[in-house]
Amino acid sequence: MKNRSLLIRTAIIFAVTLLGIYLVLGPSGRAPNAQDLTWAGIKANLSENINLGLDLKGGSHLVMRVLTDDYLKTLTENNAQAALVAAEDAKLPVSGSRVVAEDGDYAITLELSDAGQAEAVSEEVKKKVDLLNWSESVDGSTITWSLPSSFQTVLKNQAVEQALRIIESRIDQFGVTEPTLQRHGSDASAQILLQMPGLDDPERVKIIIGAESNLMLAKVVSPPSPSPVQTYSTREAALQSLGGAEPPNRRVLPYLERDEVEVAAKDGTKPPSSWVVIEHPPVVDGSELRDAQAVTRTGNEGDYQISFSLKPAGAQKFGEWTGRNINNYMAVVLGGELGDQVKSVAYIRSQIFDQGEISGRFTKATAEDLALTLRSGALPAKIEYLEERTVGPSLGADSIRAGVTASLAGIAFIVVFMLFYYRASGINAVVALFLNMLLTGAALILLDATLTLPGIAGFILGIGMAVDSNVLVFERMREELRAGRPVAEAVANGFDRAFITIVDSNVTTIISAVILYLYGSGPIRGFAVTLILSLLINLFSAVFVSRTIYMWLLEKNPARTKLSI
Numbered sequence: 001m002k003n004r005s006l007l008i009r010t011a012i013i014f015a016v017t018l019l020g021i022y023l024v025l026g027p028s029g030r031a032p033n034a035q036d037l038t039w040a041g042i043k044a045n046l047s048e049n050i051n052l053g054l055d056l057k058g059g060s061h062l063v064m065r066v067l068t069d070d071y072l073k074t075l076t077e078n079n080a081q082a083a084l085v086a087a088e089d090a091k092l093p094v095s096g097s098r099v100v101a102e103d104g105d106y107a108i109t110l111e112l113s114d115a116g117q118a119e120a121v122s123e124e125v126k127k128k129v130d131l132l133n134w135s136e137s138v139d140g141s142t143i144t145w146s147l148p149s150s151f152q153t154v155l156k157n158q159a160v161e162q163a164l165r166i167i168e169s170r171i172d173q174f175g176v177t178e179p180t181l182q183r184h185g186s187d188a189s190a191q192i193l194l195q196m197p198g199l200d201d202p203e204r205v206k207i208i209i210g211a212e213s214n215l216m217l218a219k220v221v222s223p224p225s226p227s228p229v230q231t232y233s234t235r236e237a238a239l240q241s242l243g244g245a246e247p248p249n250r251r252v253l254p255y256l257e258r259d260e261v262e263v264a265a266k267d268g269t270k271p272p273s274s275w276v277v278i279e280h281p282p283v284v285d286g287s288e289l290r291d292a293q294a295v296t297r298t299g300n301e302g303d304y305q306i307s308f309s310l311k312p313a314g315a316q317k318f319g320e321w322t323g324r325n326i327n328n329y330m331a332v333v334l335g336g337e338l339g340d341q342v343k344s345v346a347y348i349r350s351q352i353f354d355q356g357e358i359s360g361r362f363t364k365a366t367a368e369d370l371a372l373t374l375r376s377g378a379l380p381a382k383i384e385y386l387e388e389r390t391v392g393p394s395l396g397a398d399s400i401r402a403g404v405t406a407s408l409a410g411i412a413f414i415v416v417f418m419l420f421y422y423r424a425s426g427i428n429a430v431v432a433l434f435l436n437m438l439l440t441g442a443a444l445i446l447l448d449a450t451l452t453l454p455g456i457a458g459f460i461l462g463i464g465m466a467v468d469s470n471v472l473v474f475e476r477m478r479e480e481l482r483a484g485r486p487v488a489e490a491v492a493n494g495f496d497r498a499f500i501t502i503v504d505s506n507v508t509t510i511i512s513a514v515i516l517y518l519y520g521s522g523p524i525r526g527f528a529v530t531l532i533l534s535l536l537i538n539l540f541s542a543v544f545v546s547r548t549i550y551m552w553l554l555e556k557n558p559a560r561t562k563l564s565i
Contacts, residue, residue, distance in 0.1 A: 063385070065386055452527075
């Protein structure tokens with residue numbers, strides 16, 4: 001029975017060791033030298049198998065701030081426009097509106113021509129505009145909704161959280177290994193930290209992060225088909241058609257006809273610009289977009305379009321609207337840093353629900369980038385960069401070299417000390433130590449964790465604590481031998497009586513490391529992760545493996561009377 005138990009323990013150790021060697025040194029999906037079994041190939045696999053953090057691999061470090069005041073200003077202006085449209089659609093006596101949006105004061109005021117209709121206007125606006133948390137006051141022929149400071153704080157936090165989700169969805173599609181994305185500083189600062197290890201093109205990511213692409217589908221103010229769409233050669237001409245200024249329910253936007261773009265591209269000339277008038281607010285906006293993909297235009301591999309689909313609620317609204325507007329013209333509007341632009345105009349031949357396309361002479365890269373930003377949604381507000389640092393690969397290599405040198409120096413000192421102080425038993429501790437290192441590296445790879453410079457420090461601390469467990473066992477065994485216990489009994493008592501102390505020491509340190517992980521930032525988390533993994537594996541290597549080695553020694557010579565310790 002004892003032999004069977006020993007064989008099972010040995011088989012477990014052998015299997016775990018082989019798995020660890022394969023994970024650390026073997027090929028992986030990322031390793032370019034997967035079939036190269038030379039030492040150079042194995043080292044290349046090792047570097048590819050372990051995810052390296054920004055401080056080791058190099059990359060970009062960005063601190064950005066969400067302009068939350070701009071967000072509240074835009075929200076106030078949009079709600080004011082929606083409130084005015086809601087009252088006018090209900091044929092209520094509203095003569096105008098005013099907006100205050102500066103210095104922490106955000107308010108919407110509707111002016112009434114009949115003060116007796118104030119309650120009716122209030123009820124109609126509340127049906128169509130989300131003003132639940134706004135304070136309402138009625139003063140004669142005016143109704144004012146103001147945004148309380150407490151709710152301003154809530155909305156600002158929501159804007160930062162929304163920006164975090166959008167930025168995360170955008171950078172995830174770049175395949176950056178373990179990017180760090182989190183809030184930075186106090187909540188009131190509205191700052192975000194982004195670290196991208198090993199990024200080849202940080203400028204493109206900054207463009208993608210800051211992109212403000214948003215989709216809108218709106219009716220064009222124009223005679224219906226078969227008349228051509230009404231366009232204007234200048235913005236001033238378009239405004240003249242509206243009496244010289246944009247009313248609240250109209251917008252004048254630039255528009256380049258597709259044929260003009262194609263001719264200009266062939267001739268190498270600048271295409272002429274046109275202007276169109278669209279109805280406002282749009283029928284559908286980007287919040288109702290479900291998906292967007294870059295697709296090749298039929299018959300032209302170098303020409304891309306954006307194919308999009310709408311969410312059920314947006315599709316239903318869009319379907320009802322297109323059903324009522326057969327033969328009218330619809331504009332596909334894209335919003336960006338250069339302002340809103342009409343990318344394409346088409347007349348509605350039949351009712352449309354949830355599918356559509358955007359044409360605009362896109363290249364593959366611009367189409368994919370635009371589809372990406374449309375999918376992730378528009379940022380709630382602009383962002384500004386407060387800090388930007390780039391860690392070069394050479395500096396990261398220096399950090400790796402320094403960390404490896406420190407680790408090897410520490411290991412060498414421990415090995416010499418254990419062999420000198422515990423003699424042959426020190427070999428047992430050294431075997432357990434190297435197995436702990438191997439399995440810790442394998443665990444990092446298996447969990448797809450990132451190794452940082454503080455992580456190497458945690459790795460070195462774990463090595464020290466792994467040896468400490470062997471020291472506890474060996475000292476207890478020495479006490480048992482001095483008390484005259486047989487070798488087999490001294491070994492058993494040494495492990496049994498030191499086990500609780502080892503567990504207590506490791507568990508208390510693991511609890512501290514867990515707290516560091518939960519409340520620490522990226523580098524501190526790297527330290528905590530490697531330390532936790534090393535301590536958990538230590539319970540296997542320093543207790544299970546070390547005891548199995550002694551069991552083999554005693555199996556070969558049960559009557560052993562001396563132990564080199």
